[in-house]
Amino acid sequence: MTPTPTSRAFEYAPAPESRAVVDIKASYGLFIDGEFVDGRGTSFKTVNPATEEVLSEVAEANDADVDRAVKAARRAHDRVWGPMPGRERAKYLYRIARIIQERGRELAVLESIDNGKPIRESRDVDVPTVAAHFFYYAGWADKLEYSGYGSTPLGVAGQVIPWNFPLLMLAWKIAPALACGNTVVLKPAETTPLTALLFAEICQQADLPPGVVNIITGAGDTGRALVAHPGIDKVAFTGSTDVGRAIARQVAGTTKKVTLELGGKAANIVFDDAPVDQAVEGIVNGIFFNQGHVCCAGSRLLVQESVADEVLERLKRRMSTLRLGDPLDKNTDIGAINSAEQLAKIRELSEIGEREVSGAGERWAPPCELPATGYWFPPTLFTGVTQAHRIAREEVFGPVLSVLTFRTPAEAVEKANNTPYGLSAGVWTDKGSLILHMANRLRAGVVWANTFNKFDPTSPFGGYQESGYGREGGRHGLEAYLKGTQA
Amino acid sequence: MTSTSLPTTPGPGSGAAAAAAFADVTRSDASLRRFLHGLPGVDQVGAEARAATLGTRSIKTTAKAFAIDLAIRMVDLTTLEGQDTHGKVRALAAKAMHPDPADPSCPMTAAVCVYGDLVATAREVLGDSGVHVAAVATAFPSGRASLGVKLADVRDAVEAGADEIDMVIDRGAFLSGRYLDVHDEIVAVREACRRPDGTDAHLKVIFETGELQTYDNVRRASWLAMMAGGHFIKTSTGKVQPAATLPVTLVMLEAVRDFRDATGQMVGVKPAGGIRSTKDAIKYLVMVNEVAGQDWLDPDWFRFGASTLLNDLLMQRTKMTTGRYSGPDYFTLD
Numbered sequence: 001m002t003p004t005p006t007s008r009a010f011e012y013a014p015a016p017e018s019r020a021v022v023d024i025k026a027s028y029g030l031f032i033d034g035e036f037v038d039g040r041g042t043s044f045k046t047v048n049p050a051t052e053e054v055l056s057e058v059a060e061a062n063d064a065d066v067d068r069a070v071k072a073a074r075r076a077h078d079r080v081w082g083p084m085p086g087r088e089r090a091k092y093l094y095r096i097a098r099i100i101q102e103r104g105r106e107l108a109v110l111e112s113i114d115n116g117k118p119i120r121e122s123r124d125v126d127v128p129t130v131a132a133h134f135f136y137y138a139g140w141a142d143k144l145e146y147s148g149y150g151s152t153p154l155g156v157a158g159q160v161i162p163w164n165f166p167l168l169m170l171a172w173k174i175a176p177a178l179a180c181g182n183t184v185v186l187k188p189a190e191t192t193p194l195t196a197l198l199f200a201e202i203c204q205q206a207d208l209p210p211g212v213v214n215i216i217t218g219a220g221d222t223g224r225a226l227v228a229h230p231g232i233d234k235v236a237f238t239g240s241t242d243v244g245r246a247i248a249r250q251v252a253g254t255t256k257k258v259t260l261e262l263g264g265k266a267a268n269i270v271f272d273d274a275p276v277d278q279a280v281e282g283i284v285n286g287i288f289f290n291q292g293h294v295c296c297a298g299s300r301l302l303v304q305e306s307v308a309d310e311v312l313e314r315l316k317r318r319m320s321t322l323r324l325g326d327p328l329d330k331n332t333d334i335g336a337i338n339s340a341e342q343l344a345k346i347r348e349l350s351e352i353g354e355r356e357v358s359g360a361g362e363r364w365a366p367p368c369e370l371p372a373t374g375y376w377f378p379p380t381l382f383t384g385v386t387q388a389h390r391i392a393r394e395e396v397f398g399p400v401l402s403v404l405t406f407r408t409p410a411e412a413v414e415k416a417n418n419t420p421y422g423l424s425a426g427v428w429t430d431k432g433s434l435i436l437h438m439a440n441r442l443r444a445g446v447v448w449a450n451t452f453n454k455f456d457p458t459s460p461f462g463g464y465q466e467s468g469y470g471r472e473g474g475r476h477g478l479e480a481y482l483k484g485t486q487a
Numbered sequence: 488m489t490s491t492s493l494p495t496t497p498g499p500g501s502g503a504a505a506a507a508a509f510a511d512v513t514r515s516d517a518s519l520r521r522f523l524h525g526l527p528g529v530d531q532v533g534a535e536a537r538a539a540t541l542g543t544r545s546i547k548t549t550a551k552a553f554a555i556d557l558a559i560r561m562v563d564l565t566t567l568e569g570q571d572t573h574g575k576v577r578a579l580a581a582k583a584m585h586p587d588p589a590d591p592s593c594p595m596t597a598a599v600c601v602y603g604d605l606v607a608t609a610r611e612v613l614g615d616s617g618v619h620v621a622a623v624a625t626a627f628p629s630g631r632a633s634l635g636v637k638l639a640d641v642r643d644a645v646e647a648g649a650d651e652i653d654m655v656i657d658r659g660a661f662l663s664g665r666y667l668d669v670h671d672e673i674v675a676v677r678e679a680c681r682r683p684d685g686t687d688a689h690l691k692v693i694f695e696t697g698e699l700q701t702y703d704n705v706r707r708a709s710w711l712a713m714m715a716g717g718h719f720i721k722t723s724t725g726k727v728q729p730a731a732t733l734p735v736t737l738v739m740l741e742a743v744r745d746f747r748d749a750t751g752q753m754v755g756v757k758p759a760g761g762i763r764s765t766k767d768a769i770k771y772l773v774m775v776n777e778v779a780g781q782d783w784l785d786p787d788w789f790r791f792g793a794s795t796l797l798n799d800l801l802m803q804r805t806k807m808t809t810g811r812y813s814g815p816d817y818f819t820l821d
Contacts, residue, residue: 010772013548015545
């Protein structure tokens with residue numbers, strides 16, 4: 001019984017999602033006080049990372065623009081949004097959520113073009129979760145007195161978000177802030193400003209009062225100016241630990257409240273009694289989802305030694321079926337790396353990793369043809385990794401998995417916690433009591449059991465140690481935008 | 488991930504060899520139970536999520552044309568009704584050989600699937616066309632009869648000319664943990680599939696997954712049937728809801744993949760019941776391709792137990808070649 005030699009390969013024909021649904025303008029201004037205005041800084045270009053095609057020219061906000069945006073937000077807060085009853089604010093948030101659903105395809109396509117993530121993910125994960133976030137916090141707007149954190153907004157929030165989930169991070173920041181009665185000035189990442197600017201249009205479409213949401217584009221200087229502005233009451237940042245540290249220094253000694261959601265080096269722990277096929281799926285989803293550009297990515301696989309070979313073999317087989325290529329193709333699993341800069345960083349750490357494991361393990365990637373233009377990195381794993389290796393300690397923020405082994409639950413906990421980070425962790429076992437045992441001991445903001453990278457607006461998310469502080473999502477997420485009952 | 492390690496000696500390629508490789512496992516109820524319960528568990532949420540994700544693959548143009556023809560070649564065109572007649576079976580057999588009389592390039596189906604008393608009629612029409620005759624047996628669909636009656640049912644169908652026997656397992660025995668009874672019954676049915684000339688009718692083992700309920704049970708039943716020498720494992724009779732589903736088929740495809748890794752031997756998979764549209768059929772083919780692998784993309788290793796599916800495949804096929812979608816009036820009822 002050998003396979004019939006006549007069986008032919010089932011090659012999937014290209015199935016590109018149409019770009020016709022999006023209308024990218026040649027240039028974009030800043031969204032301040034309800035309208036688009038020119039920026040006074042030096043405008044910059046945003047490119048499609050899959051093709052290196054220049055998509056648009058985007059304005060840079062200088063100090064004066066930041067000041068204008070913060071003042072607009074302050075006016076909107078004091079005169080309109082702050083005094084508005086919660087149930088009225090909720091109506092705007094519901095309206096925004098519904099428009100996001102209605103324009104879901106447009107948002108998904110634009111997100112994939114500007115960020116490089118596969119359309120399957122932007123369509124099935126990012127955009128639906130964005131809408132869910134607005135729906136969820138819309139529900140809180142008139143119930144804040146039951147939150148436990150009071151119902152008094154802080155005022156104006158300055159928010160700086162990263163490029164890995166441009167629209168989703170925007171939703172995580174804006175939805176709770178607005179629900180609580182704050183107004184916001186938000187700066188999207190310089191490589192992925194387009195969906196935030198489309199969101200600005202959605203705010204106009206929803207008749208959101210001018211100044212409640214202000215979107216200013218720019219790079220590090222713009223972000224620093226926003227964080228330093230004396231007119232803001234709150235800083236919310238998601239991004240790298242280095243920048244997070246700088247922000248913490250900048251706001252020290254002021255009355256600004258801060259939440260930071262920073263890096264991670266999560267352990268995904270697979271026990272010998274795990275549901276093995278689903279565990280392999282979870283490992284793949286943990287590190288290759290969104291090209292590994294996920295702060296809570298399961299970048300360290302800790303697998304029990306007795307099943308390590310079997311799990312690794314299954315993992316490699318599964319990785320060989322991942323489809324890398326055009327982010328707009330509906331069958332693509334791995335899209336483009338967001339920027340040349342990030343690609344260089346992934347390459348550098350991978351080369352270091354290759355030297356570190358040489359002799360003890362290997363660097364492995366499935367045979368995989370990379371497109372000639374654009375920024376690409378194949379799904380890669382390292383075996384023979386130890387806790388002492390940089391590849392096991394530093395955040396790669398790319399599709400790179402370090403494989404380590406353990407023998408006992410105690411050793412798994414020890415290794416998992418042996419990191420300056422503490423954002424997330426995964427546990428795979430059929431034994432319910434072991435899940436609880438591990439969850440109690442893992443020092444991570446989120447512990448997923450027999451799943452990974454699941455985000456729900458009702459569930460708080462955040463980190464320990466160098467992964468930051470404060471929680472986003474759920475009831476806990478309101479704390480960051482309310483004065484509290486002590487005040 | 489098994490507490491009992493798998494025998495790793497690859498069988499030379501017959502069911503008997505696989506049975507020999509697992510002799511230690513199938514020695515007693517206790518050892519069989521230890522083995523089946525030592526198989527890695529299936530996480531329901533994860534398995535269903537994986538099946539759903541595979542279902543989002545977008546199969547267009549050339550890939551769709553390839554998939555449609557492959558799916559037609561994999562259909563076991565089925566009629567299993569109390570009201571079946573010789574005339575109905577003749578018509579079905581004629582359709583199996585020429586699914587689209589207007590288009591000679593349209594491939595034949597894999598088989599027609601009927602009750603045992605209609606095998607001779609189907610055989611007569613199909614002759615040596617290459618379309619197989621499959622017969623359901625062993626007191627299908629409930630399987631509630633004595634072993635002697637079940638075996639007589641099988642022999643009768645084989646004598647009448649059946650190429651393939653679709654048997655049902657004793658779900659009562661399985662659910663009460665009498666795995667060895669289920670195993671031995673499959674072995675006995677396999678013996679009954681032997682023809683006087685020493686060749687075998689191929690044996691498909693139906694689990695009725697809608698009655699087994701859990702994916703863990705589906706995985707255990709899969710290994711049980713493979714160890715007993717079944718050529719195919721099949722989801723359902725079509726008489727119980729739910730019949731075939733994508734996640735159930737996923738678990739079975741994982742089982743045949745793992746079984747080949749352990750023994751070197753391939754076993755086929757047949758989802759049956761409830762697959763009615765081309766879109767659904769293509770989702771199954773994507774799953775075969777990405778879970779078990781390309782080797783299973785062949786009528787020898789994957790089948791669809793279906794009746795209404797064929798006409799939808801034909802309509803889509805015609806649309807792909809002509810660009811127009813013609814209504815059901817343009818395709819034969821049976």
